[in-house]
Amino acid sequence: MEILFFSLFNGILYGLLLFMLSAGLTLIFGMMGVLNFAHASFFMLGAYFAYQISQFIGFWPALVIAPLVVGVAGALVERYGLRQVHKYGHVAELLFTFGIAFVIEELVQMVWGKAPVPYEIPQSMKFTALTWQGMNYSAYRVFMVLISVGIFAALYLFLKRTRVGLIIQAALSYPDVVGSLGHNVPRIFMLVFGFGTALAGIAGVLGGNVLGTEPAMALQLGTIVFVVIVVGGLGSLGGALIASIFIGLLTNMAVSFDIPFRGFFEALGVSPEAMGTGKDLIDMTSSGISPILPYLLLVLMLIFRPRGLFGQRDV
Amino acid sequence: MLRVENLHAYYGKSHILQGVSLFIGEGEIVSLLGRNGVGRSTTITAIMGQVAHTGSIVFRGEDIGGLEAHQIAQRGIGYVPENRNIFPTLTTRQNLLLGEKKPGQTGRWSMADLFELFPLLRERADFPGGVLSGGEQQLLAICRTLMGDPDLIMIDEPTEGLAPQLVEQVGRLLQEIADRGVSILLVEQKLTIALKISKRVYVMGHGKIVWDGTPQELRADPQIRREWLEV
Ligand SMILES: Nc1ncnc2c1ncn2[C@@H]1O[C@H](COP(=O)(O)OP(=O)(O)O)[C@@H](O)[C@H]1O
C-alpha cells in the first residue's frame, strides 16, 4: 500500500514535468503547425543554465532567471529563424528545428562537456517534508508538485480569462481569421513560442537535478514528450495533461510493482519451455520494459486512434 | 476607396487570377458575382494579404499590396470568410470580443447594438461558437468583423446554404451596414440579395472581370446572365 502511494506520487510528479514540456510543444503545434523538434533542447538548456546560475548566485534566482533566458532564446529562434523558414513549408520548418536541436546539443557539449554536470537539489530543500504511510516525501519533490500545479492553474486562467489567452485559443483553430480581425499573429506566435520554451526551461530547472543534467537528456525526454502529444492529440492541452500523467504513472508503476511476466504467460497456458528463444521474455518483469512502455502506447494509439485522445486532426 | 488593378495570383502552377481590376467608392455597395471556382474568393483573400499576388491594391491612397493581413485589417478593411470560421471553443460573446482590434474600442458598432439587431445572438451569447447553427454562425461571423469597425467590409457568400428566413436576416444586416456608411464588397453566386442592395456589380469568369454595370443593366441583359451566372 505504501508503495502504491509512493509511486502514485512519483508518477504524478513525473507526469507534471512531462506536461510542462508538452504544454508548450502542443500549443506551438496547434497554432503554427510546427512540430518543434528542438523543444526538449530548451528543456536541457533550462537545466544547464540553472546549474550554471546556481553556481554563482544560488538555486532560487536560477529558478527565475534560467527560464526567462530560455524563453527569450526561444522567442529569438522563432523571430529570426522559424519565421524566415516558414514560407518554405512545414518540411523546411521541421528540418530547421532538427538543426536547432543539434546545434544546442553541440553547444552544450562544447561549454559543459559530454559528462553529466553536478546540478544538485538545493541544500535548503534536502529534508523530508512529510512522512505518510511510512514513506518519506522529500521537500524538493513536494515543492516540484506545488510549483507545477501552480503554473498550470495560472496557464489555465490565462488562456480562459485574458484577451491574449482567447486570441491564442482562437489561433489554435483559425490563425488566418485571427489575423484578418487585425491581431498581429506573427507576434502572437513569437510570444507563444517564447512562452512554451520558457515552460520547457522551468521543467529543465526543476527536473535537471532529479533526472540528471547531461547532453543526452534532451533526446531522452524529447521522444517521450512526442509520445505525450501524439497520445493526447496534437494541439490539445487537456489531452497532453491526461497523457502526461498517464505515462508518468504507467512508467513509475511498472518499475515499482515490478510485475513478473511469468504468471501472465502461464495464465495463457504458455510454458517457458515452449517459448524456445523467446524464453528470456518470460523471465522479464514489468520494470524491464518500463522504458519502452510509452512507445508501445504510441504504436497502439497510432493504430487505433491516430488523432489521439482529444486531437482535432490525424497525426 | 479601394482600387485593384491587374491582380494576378497563382495556386502552384495554375493561374487563378488573370488580371482582375475593380474599384469601390466611399460608402458604395459593390457585388462580385460569378459561378463557383471563377476566383472570387481568391480575389478577396488576395486583397486581404492572404494569397501571394502581383498587381496593385490601393486603399485610400496607400498601396497595401505588401502588407500582412493584420495590418490591412488595421487600415480599416474587414473580411468575413466564406466558411465563417467561428472559433469553436469560444462563446458567441468571446467571438465578438475578439473582433475588437483594441479592447473596449468604440466605433459604429457595439455588442449591445448587435444583440439588439439580432436577439438570436444574444440568446446564444454564452454558447460555444461550435454549437451554433450555420445561419447563426454566419450572422456571428459578420458581427464579429463589424466589432472591429471596418470602413470597408468584404463578405464572401454570406447566404450560401442558409434557409430563406436567415437569408432575409443577412440581407437586413447588409442594409444596416450600408446605412451606417460602411462600404461593402459582397461576393455572391445568387442574384437575390446582391441585385437588391448593390450600387454596382462586377461579373467574374475564369479569373477575369468579364462585365460590370448597374443591377438594372444586369437585369436587362439576359445574355450576360446566361453566359456567366446561371448554373
Ligand atoms: N487553396 C487552394 N489551392 C489550390 N487551388 C485552389 C485553392 N483555393 C482555390 N483554388 C482554385 O482556385 C480557383 C478559384 O477558386 P475560388 O477563388 O475559391 O473561386 P470562387 O470563390 O469564385 O468559387 C478554383 O479553380 C479552385 O479550385
Ligand SMILES: [Mg+2]
Ligand atoms: Mg468562393
